[in-house]
Every structure is written in structure tokens, then in C-alpha cells.
Amino acid sequence: VGGVAAGPAAAAEAARVDPEAEVILIEQGRDVSYGACEMPYLLSGVVPAADALVVLTPEALAETRGIRVVTLTRVQRLDPAARKIEVKDLVSGHTRHERYDKLILATGARPHWPDIEGLQGDRVHAFRTLAQAASLTALAQDGRQRWTIVGGGFTGLEVADQLSDAGHGVTVLAGSRLLSGRIDEPTASILRSALQAAGIAIRNARAVGVRRGVGGAAIAIRTDDGELVGSDRVVVAAGTRPAVELARDAGLKLGPSGGITTDVHMRTSNSVIWACGDCAEVNHLVTGQPAHVPLSPNAFRTARAAGRNAARTGRQSTGKFAGTVGAFALCVAGIEIGVAGLTESAARAAGFDPVTATITHASRARRMPGREQILVHLVVDRKSRRLLGGQLAGKEGAALRTNALVPILREGGSVSDLYDLDLVYTPAVAPSLDPLLVAAGAVLKNI
């Protein structure tokens, strides 16, 4: 159930593991199996057409994977006792029931929509599905316009950046913290400066009201600091929530993050129902606590495990998803941001005693042309010296450098383990002492 990323991946894995199984993929939207993370690049024309983001059409999923795909169909009720789902054909309006032996929920997340009167209808847009992205792209080609983006998370910033690249005027209402607190202030400061230098207005304010122009010719957002931000169009990208109504109404257990509770095999509290992707709660390997970490790599990994475990016989090996350290990257306004593990405040909330260091260091060897400054911000537990998280920001080399932190964070390694790494050195790409190591040395001095 759910056809964007995790659903098709789980279905494909299930069909691979048991070629005799009848695998049915049900999606309420028009499209399945598409690259949702690339959608912002449609707005600027970097990705030329929405069709280009479709990985596998329903026909290709049927032909190459043996999966029956049903689109424009909503699963609106789940009856675990009878192992039945109630599905509604959104075109005909007809409702029918289907029986399942095993069920995989990949219902994803849905946009959080601020409860503000008037924040809907004409000139107000979501950016979650490929159909929404395609229609917004068509609107964005209609000459230069002023846009207000409600929300300063991934999607909000990427949409803002690509609209700005396309020549539009853009204001982002980012709330109190850029990227919704997923980065600490030193990293946020670099990101804010880069966005502003690219001509994007960043406001540390939240939307609280809407005022319409005469005849609907414009729209203004009233902010919590008393300003009115006028524009031609508003995009609401204020984060997402796991879409768990189906699971909740069927009595499946939900976790503290709001996602569907799963074990390492991605099994839910029902023995023949698995969950994967953005609707599932997973284990955060740094805190050891369940968490909602809606990132594409997690979607594919949890889907692979869910699909395998739903379809396998006793002789076939299980699929496991041990957990995540929440590593992600973002490229906007000419800079890269890379993040793994916990921020300082998340570390404190999880009961650690965080000590941090923030350094900047060149991306390439001294005297090499083209080198840029990279900021590295590390979060370490004072007593155990365990590495808890890291954030990088810079015009080059910040995103991929983040990956060296991931194995250490997953294993519970220390900042000394990081300091000891013999990372590659070559003048044109990395200085003799990598920025990550400079940062590790700085933390060790602060402990």
C-alpha cells in the first residue's frame, strides 16, 4: 500500500524473493515509482520534464518485476482480523474488498498543513506528489512572479532555491530555525548567508494568517512578528507527518514519534503486516530510541527488508534494518550541507552531555586554486567522548565528507576514532589534514 518509493521497492523485493507470489501495489495517486527528491529541479528546468523522474511505469513494474499495479485507488480501511482491505477506486468512486496473506504498509508521510484560515485554494500550493510538482512547474513558467514559501525544511529550501534560479522573487518563512532544527546555529548561519546571497529572503517568522488581494490577484501571509508578506503564490512546505491513519484505525501500534512501530525486520505489531518508508518508525542508532527519519535511503532499506521478510519462506534469509544515524545532505544556493547524527540540542534531549567544536578549514591543499572554506561542527559526549553528530557546510566537498562520520556514528565510536582516520589526501581535492580531522582535534581540546 503506497507506490512512491518504499512501496515499489518492497513489492520488487517480495516478487524477487518469491517469484510465485501475487504481488499487488496500490497507489492513491496517478504516478508510482518516481524520484520525489529530484522534483524541485523541475521548477528551474534542470530536470526537463516530470516524466523524466519516473523510474518505472506501472507497465514496466508489471513486465519486469511481475507486480500488478493499481493507481488512483485508495486503501481506506484495514481489517487485520479478516486480513482484508477496503479499497476505493478514485475514478469510478466504487468500493471493493481485497484479501491479503501478507500486507506491507508504505503509506509515506503527508505534508503538515498549518491550521490557518484561508491557507488553501487559489494561489496556495502543496509540493508533495509528482502531479503537484508538474503543475507548479507549469505555473512557474508563466513569467517572473513573487513566491512565499511557508516552511524552511528540505523541500521549502530546495523549492525556494530552484524558483530563485528560474528568476522568481522568493521569500521563505523559515520559522525559528532553518531546516527545522536539524542543524545547529553555526551551520544554519552559513546556510542562511548563502540563501540570502543568492537573493532569497529568509524570514525567521511563522505564518499565522492569510490576506487576499482584491479579486484574488495576490495573496499575503501574515507572520507572527506582525508583518504582511505579499506574493503571487504560496507554497506550503512545513514539514511532514507519517501517514498512519490506516494503521492506527486498524489498531496497529504506533510509536512515540507518531510512526508505525516496527522491529528490526520491519514487522509491525501484527505478525503478517510490515511497514516501511516514511510511515514507519525506525531505530536511531545514536540515541537507541525509536525515531521518525523520513529519508530516501531509509525508505529503500526498510522496504527491502519488509519486502523480503513478507515474501520469504523459512529457508530464505531475513532482511534486517538495524537503524539509522539520519545522515542527509542538501545542495542549495551554491553550497552543500551534510549532516549525520544528532545536533547539540538533540543530543542534550537524548540525555547526553554534549561538547561541540566548530572550525573552518580549506577544502583543498594550501595554494591550490579553487579551494573553498568548509565549516565542520561536531557534537561529542563529554564523558564517553562518543561522537554524536557532525554537520558540514561549504561550496564543495561538504556533502560527501559527511559519509566518513556514518560508520563511526553507527558503531558508537569516539571522536578519537575520527581523529585517527587516515583520510585520503590529494592537493586538488583534500588538504593534508582534512577538515574533519581539524574539527576532531578541536573537540579533543575542548573536552
Place this chain on the structure above:
Amino acid sequence: VGGVAAGPAAAAEAARVDPEAEVILIEQGRDVSYGACEMPYLLSGVVPAADALVVLTPEALAETRGIRVVTLTRVQRLDPAARKIEVKDLVSGHTRHERYDKLILATGARPHWPDIEGLQGDRVHAFRTLAQAASLTALAQDGRQRWTIVGGGFTGLEVADQLSDAGHGVTVLAGSRLLSGRIDEPTASILRSALQAAGIAIRNARAVGVRRGVGGAAIAIRTDDGELVGSDRVVVAAGTRPAVELARDAGLKLGPSGGITTDVHMRTSNSVIWACGDCAEVNHLVTGQPAHVPLSPNAFRTARAAGRNAARTGRQSTGKFAGTVGAFALCVAGIEIGVAGLTESAARAAGFDPVTATITHASRARRMPGREQILVHLVVDRKSRRLLGGQLAGKEGAALRTNALVPILREGGSVSDLYDLDLVYTPAVAPSLDPLLVAAGAVLKNI
């Protein structure tokens, strides 16, 4: 003893740990503390002048670090029993003796010079010191010339690439394997193609003789496959050997790799003598065996440990160098090569049963402009599934991606640990399934 990279680093650490100590740095050459790895970039003018590569002058080392620097002075004998060294002033020719309480050997490596009659004198050049690099740079500015590079290791390829960029005609006599066997054939094949596409002639041949033109106007190298390769100038860059004569003659223990034997504290077989940098043998963390791994990051790390341990009192913490996985990178002819751990043949020689996989995958998400293909070649032990090594090659993102392998290799982790990494994903820099993960999946299928 030795002032290029490890020596100044060890001296600086010793002076920091014990500010009362009298720290003397002795270098036989003219320059100390310079970026030797950036020297090839002088040839093309990317780095504009040799002076720019000097990190700290003797005066700066004295003023900011409190180190007395003695250049153009050779330590020609070491008497451990008397704790004395015999030093020769290379300008005056005078010899004198100096006493030490603690001694650090950072004598580095010297070029391996093939034993070929006539491979010296006019038109034959070494490229090891800053003075040699500066004089070769001056020669390279005298119009387009034909150059033959004897040796296809790091230095040989970087010199070839920068001379070619500067408009010269270049032939590399690379012997049987590019990078002296530090990469397996799939990676070597990418590297060879890139060099050839850049107009550099790569010959799988070794130099065996020299023929001079009339009046010394040219020089030709005779190869082991019977060809004569004529050129205006020859650069010998046929690898290095640890410079251990001083240590050997003093009776210090040498290891199987030819380097000075050290423990994790970089102490030699003599209790008041430490060794660091390219002259010291270190622990290879994948084989568990002593090895000669002359890489800049190892030089600085071993130097830091040696300097600290030589200078510290009982109350101060020790410096340790647990070992290396030999990670390095190279940028030539528009491609990046990244390497960590063992090649397939090195793995076999170390007693493993290697299984490999070689894949190519895009550097960025599908449909994103500017994406390039990255080759990933992994070496894994069949039975234990332990990751033994990895090699990456591509126009972008190959060098920094290598770093994610380093923590796993250091900890003895498996290819499944690699496959489970939640590496960052952002369309403009990394695809949803990173090339490293695609390669890990391919190895798992081969086991």
C-alpha cells in the same frame, strides 16, 4: 633529524609538550617544512612559485615554535651508546658532534634510482626536494619539450600530468602496472584511458638503458621491450625506499619492509630514539603486518606521536599511532582515483581469499546534469566477508567517497557493514543508492 614533513611536525609537538626542552631540527637540504605533495603543480604554474609551498621558514619555526633549525647539515653518524650524533656542515665541510637526550629520526625516503648506466647527469632529473622541483619548473618554462618519465607511481603520473597541462609532450614508462600495483586492473584501466585521452603516452615498459644524442642535445631511453624512447629530458620517479642508513649503521632494528621498526608509540628498538614519517615502518591494520606506507597523513600522525612521546613527562599522556589502512587519492588527467586497504593481489599475498566486484554507477541522481560514472572495485574476504579494500575512479566524487571505507577497514568491518551505511543522498552530489552501496551489493551477490 629530517626537516620536510614529519621532522618539523615532531619538533613542533615536542616543543609544545615540553616548552622547556631545547628542540633542534637538522635538515641536509636547503628548505624545511614544505608541501612536497603540491610540488608537481609548480610545473604547470597552478602553484605559482616554490616559495608558496613553504609552510614554515626556519625563522618562523624558531619564533612561533621555539625550535632551532639547522639546514644544509647532514647527520652522518649516530652513536646510540654515547647518545651522540656526528653532523657535517655541507657548506663549510666541517664535522662536529652533538649530544642528545632524545632523538627523533625523520629521515624520510629517497628516490629509488634504477641501476642503469648513463641514467644521470645532463638531462636526467630527480623530483624529490623543493630545490629539485624549482629547478625543473624553471627548465619546463623554456618552451615545449619532450619528456620521458621513468616510473608510473604517484609522483611520475602527477609530474607527467602537470607537464602535459603545460603543453609539453610526455611519455611515461610505467613498468608492468600503473601506480606500482597499488590498484587492480579495472581501476588501472580507467586511469590509463584518462591519461591517454589527455595526450600522455603510457608505456607498459621499463627503462633498461640510455642512449645520448650527438652533443648531448637529446636523450633516449631504451626499454625492456626493445624500443628507444627519445626526449629532451628524463625525470626519474621510480618509487622510493625508506632512508634508513643512519639507523641501520647504528644498529637500530629494521623491519621486513625495510623501514625502521617502531612500536605503537613510534619508539625504535632503542629506548630514547623514535622514528616517524617515511623512514618508519608502521602497522597495516588490514593485514596486521608491518608495512612501509609513505603517505603524508601517516607522516604527520607518526610525527605527532613521536614528538609527544619523546618530550613528555610521566604525567602527560602518550601519543599512539595504531596503524594505517593506506588510504590515498590521486587527481590526474581530469579524473580522481581513491584507494583504501588492499588490492586483490595484496589481499591474496596476505593470506586472504579475496572475492571482488567492480561496478560503475552515476555520481549524482538520475536525470541530474553533470553526473559522471564512478567505478568502484571492492575486495572482500570470501569466508569472513571482511572488507579488505576498495578503489574508486571517476571524474568527480571518487576521492572523497573513499573516506567512508576507512573507518570500516580500520575496525575490521564486513561488506555488510558497508552495505548498511546510510550515506548521504542529495540529487546534485549523490544518487539515492550511492556507488559504494551498489558495489557492496554486487560483492554480496558474488560471495
